[in-house]
Amino acid sequence: MxxxxxxxxxxxxxxxxxxxxxxxxxxxxxxxxxxxxxxxxxxxxxxxxxxxxxxxxxxxxxxxxxxxxxxxxxxxxxxxxxxxxxAPAQEDIASSLTTIRNMLADALAADVRRSGA
Known part of the structure; x- marks a missing residue:
């Protein structure tokens, strides 16, 4: 061979x-x-x-x-x-999560105001 x-x-x-x-x-x-x-x-x-x-x-x-x-x-x-x-950078992930958390907190606060509690 x-x-x-x-x-x-x-x-x-x-x-x-x-x-x-x-x-x-x-x-x-x-x-x-x-x-x-x-x-x-x-x-x-x-x-x-x-x-x-x-x-x-x-x-x-x-x-x-x-x-x-x-x-x-x-x-x-x-x-x-x-x-x-x-892959997204860690800073981008943290920023996105913070934005989502703030949106959820605002929505919760608005819901509480509407229900009068």
Missing amino acids: SAPTSKASGALRTIGEISAETGLPHHVLRYWETRFPALRPLQRAGNRRYYRPEDAALVRRIDLLLNKQGYTIRGVQQLLAAESGE
């Missing part, structure tokens, strides 16, 4: 090549596709997966966070969402 040829850095890689490179089983990579929306390899006929360089980099990052740094899947999801700007 001949040695595998090296590919250009921008070339697409199959799930087998990514699996061999990272040491992760195929089923783990397919599972991660369901848990991490940013991980979307190209799928061709027969559902063959082809990983772009950015997909391969994301697989390596997820592997590092989960298997080396001890993050949970949920923790990695939150970290990636925060980095991509999908």
Whole structure:
């Protein structure tokens, strides 16, 4: 059997090549596709997966966070969402909650005035 040829850095890689490179089983990579929306390899006929360089980099990052740094899947999801700007900032959440609380307090006070209690 001949040695595998090296590919250009921008070339697409199959799930087998990514699996061999990272040491992760195929089923783990397919599972991660369901848990991490940013991980979307190209799928061709027969559902063959082809990983772009950015997909391969994301697989390596997820592997590092989960298997080396001890993050949970949920923790990695939150970290990636925060980095991509999908998650609202803590200040925005606090401000929204304060606004909702004030609206509820005003509505309650108005209801008490109407009922005459």
